[in-house]
Amino acid sequence: MSRLWADRPTMIATVLTLAGIAIATYLTVVHYEGLNPVCTTGGCEKVQASSYSEIGPMPVALLGLIGYALILISLFVPGDIGRAITFMLTLIGFAFSVYLTYLELHVIDAICQWCVGSAVVMTLLFIASLFRLLRLAGPGRPAPG
Amino acid sequence: MSSRSESKKAAREARLAAEKEEASKQGRQRIWALVGGSVLLAAIVVVALIVISSGGSDDSTTETGDVAVFDGIPQQGNVLGDPDAPVTMVEFADLQCPFCKEYTVSVLPDLVEKYVKSGDVKMELNLLTFIGTDSQTLAAAAYGAAEQDLMWQWADVAYARQGAENSGYADSAFIDSVSEAAGANASEVNDAAGSSEVSGQITDAADAAQAAGISSTPSFQIGPTGGELTTLNVNQLETSEFEDAIDQQLADAGK
Numbered sequence: 001m002s003r004l005w006a007d008r009p010t011m012i013a014t015v016l017t018l019a020g021i022a023i024a025t026y027l028t029v030v031h032y033e034g035l036n037p038v039c040t041t042g043g044c045e046k047v048q049a050s051s052y053s054e055i056g057p058m059p060v061a062l063l064g065l066i067g068y069a070l071i072l073i074s075l076f077v078p079g080d081i082g083r084a085i086t087f088m089l090t091l092i093g094f095a096f097s098v099y100l101t102y103l104e105l106h107v108i109d110a111i112c113q114w115c116v117g118s119a120v121v122m123t124l125l126f127i128a129s130l131f132r133l134l135r136l137a138g139p140g141r142p143a144p145g
Numbered sequence: 146m147s148s149r150s151e152s153k154k155a156a157r158e159a160r161l162a163a164e165k166e167e168a169s170k171q172g173r174q175r176i177w178a179l180v181g182g183s184v185l186l187a188a189i190v191v192v193a194l195i196v197i198s199s200g201g202s203d204d205s206t207t208e209t210g211d212v213a214v215f216d217g218i219p220q221q222g223n224v225l226g227d228p229d230a231p232v233t234m235v236e237f238a239d240l241q242c243p244f245c246k247e248y249t250v251s252v253l254p255d256l257v258e259k260y261v262k263s264g265d266v267k268m269e270l271n272l273l274t275f276i277g278t279d280s281q282t283l284a285a286a287a288y289g290a291a292e293q294d295l296m297w298q299w300a301d302v303a304y305a306r307q308g309a310e311n312s313g314y315a316d317s318a319f320i321d322s323v324s325e326a327a328g329a330n331a332s333e334v335n336d337a338a339g340s341s342e343v344s345g346q347i348t349d350a351a352d353a354a355q356a357a358g359i360s361s362t363p364s365f366q367i368g369p370t371g372g373e374l375t376t377l378n379v380n381q382l383e384t385s386e387f388e389d390a391i392d393q394q395l396a397d398a399g400k
Contacts, residue, residue, distance in 0.1 A: 034380040036361055045361040046275060050310060051243040055198050063194075080176055088183035095191040099198075107311060109277055133180060 009135070013086070013128040014075055020068040020121040027061035027114055043110025050108045052100070060100070064118060067093050071125065080133075087129045094126035199309075208305035209326050212298040214254045218261055220294040223346070225257070226267030231398040232260075232391060235269045235366040235374060237354050238300075240283035241276040241311070244382065245363040246304040252384045260391055265400060267370065270296060271350035273362055277311035281347075282338075286320045288346045289337035290329045298327040299334075367394055 030037045031053070037044045047053060053060055067089065074086040097119035104111055218225060234256075238245040260266035272284035283303055290299035302323045308314030317335075324331035337343055357366060357376065367390055368374035379386045 032380070034378070049239070049242050049244060049276065049361055052198060052310075054243075055194060060198075080179060084176075084179035084183050087180070088187050091183060091187040092190050092194075095187065096194055099191070099195055107309075109311060133176065 007132070009128045009132045010075060013125055013132070014072070016121050016125045016128065017068055017072045017075065020118060020125065021065065021072065023114055023118045023121065024061055024065035024068055027118075028059060028065050031059045031061050037112070037114055039113060041111045041113045041116075043104075043108075044112040044114065046110035047104060047108055047112035047115060050103075052103050052108065064093075083129070083133045087133045090122065090126040090129040093122040097122045208302070210298075210301035210305035211250070211254055212301050212327060214257050215297050215301070218257070220297060222291045222294070223270045223272075223288070223296050224267055225270070225297045226261040227264040228267060229370070230261075230264055230267040231370055231400055232266045232394045233269065233368060233370045233374065234266055234377070234387075234391070235271060235353075237271045237273055237350070237357075237359050237362055237364045237366075239273045239276050239280050239362045240287065240300060240303050241280045241307065242362045243307070246307050248363050248382050249301060249304045252382060252387060255384050256387055256391070259388070265395055266391060268297075270300060271353055272300075272347065273350060273354055274347060275362075279308075279311055279313065279315040282315040282320065284347055284350075285338040285343050286315075286324065286334055288343040289334040289340075290324065290327060291346075292337040293329050293333060295327050295329045299323060299329060302326045367391065369394065369398055 027037065029035075031048070037048065039045070055063060071086060071089045071093070074082055074089055076082070077085060100115060101119050104115060215225065219227060221228065236248075238248075256266070257268075261268060270287075272280075272287055274280040274284050287296050287299045287303065290296050306319070306323060308319075320335065320338075321331040324334045354360075354364070357364075357374075359376075363382075365377035365379065365387075366374040367377045377387070377390050
């Protein structure tokens with residue numbers, strides 16, 4: 001645990017993941033309770049009503065919550081395998097966030113502040129996880145066991 | 146002797162350095178292999194998610210909906226059912242909204258069979274256009290069909306053929322085909338859709354939604370006919386949620 005917190009990118013990634021879990025939890029609760037999310041951009045209801053707010057039977061918010069939970073678990077997996085898993089999960093999250101933001105801007109034509117917040121968190125998480133992984137590959141740094 | 150020892154030491158250090166370099170090189174290669182593998186796996190997952198997310202819009206242009214459910218029920222404008230029914234239920238919907246479609250396909254037929262055909266409930270359909278331009282086109286045509294007292298059939302077919310949001314699917318060919326499947330005169334629907342009466346009805350629906358504090362679809366209000374309507378809160382769009390609320394209203398009305 002102390003080694004984990006001594007690693008600054010891991011510490012930052014953990015905090016970001018907790019922020020992502022908070023956003024995704026809120027949106028999942030709002031979805032299942034049929035509530036309107038608190039919204040200052042005026043487009044949250046439109047995004048929520050969109051067919052893109054669900055993937056098959058699963059709300060995108062719940063998918064995001066599961067993704068953030070997996071990222072959090074992967075942060076505690078030791079060694080380069082754990083770092084590679086975190087990198088892969090955040091890359092999936094980042095690429096899917098880019099796709100969802102494209103949909104908001106060009107298809108649904110509305111911006112949801114919570115979705116933007118999650119996309120920003122996921123982008124920062126991707127950068128942190130990339131940094132964690134590439135630090136191991138730096139010159140003269142053998143990978144830890 | 147000393148020079149031989151130093152030479153042995155130098156050779157040992159060189160060997161250790163070479164081994165360390167080799168281990169470091171292998172470590173780097175392993176990391177890059179992990180990066181490559183991760184990117185490949187991530188690409189597969191993301192493509193799958195995008196395909197599932199954008200899929201499901203199979204060709205539904207020949208769907209006819211379940212218009213038979215409205216057979217024999219009086220209809221006037223946007224109102225379905227006996228005008229003197231003791232309970233009124235108002236629906237706010239957007240014809241591009243997938244959850245409105247889900248309600249219309251899964252819940253509405255049961256409610257119509259149980260409460261509207263018996264004359265206990267009349268239903269009013271208010272169409273909103275907040276999703277986009279296709280919503281505007283669809284709502285105008287649906288209110289146009291209301292002039293022929295076929296709005297509920299028109300909406301039913303439009304939901305059955307619902308396309309991808311704001312894709313421009315609600316073109317004139319689509320509108321005409323829905324009108325025909327709903328049993329309406331397509332030309333008259335188009336004429337009415339462009340009228341000031343219909344644009345006024347769309348504005349009235351938006352005003353009514355705003356007055357009721359409604360900002361998402363589908364949303365519902367229920368109450369005694371001619372009396373004060375209250376918001377009908379539904380979480381999962383299940384038939385039982387509507388039945389409980391309607392039964393309560395009917396009990397209040399002494400039925």
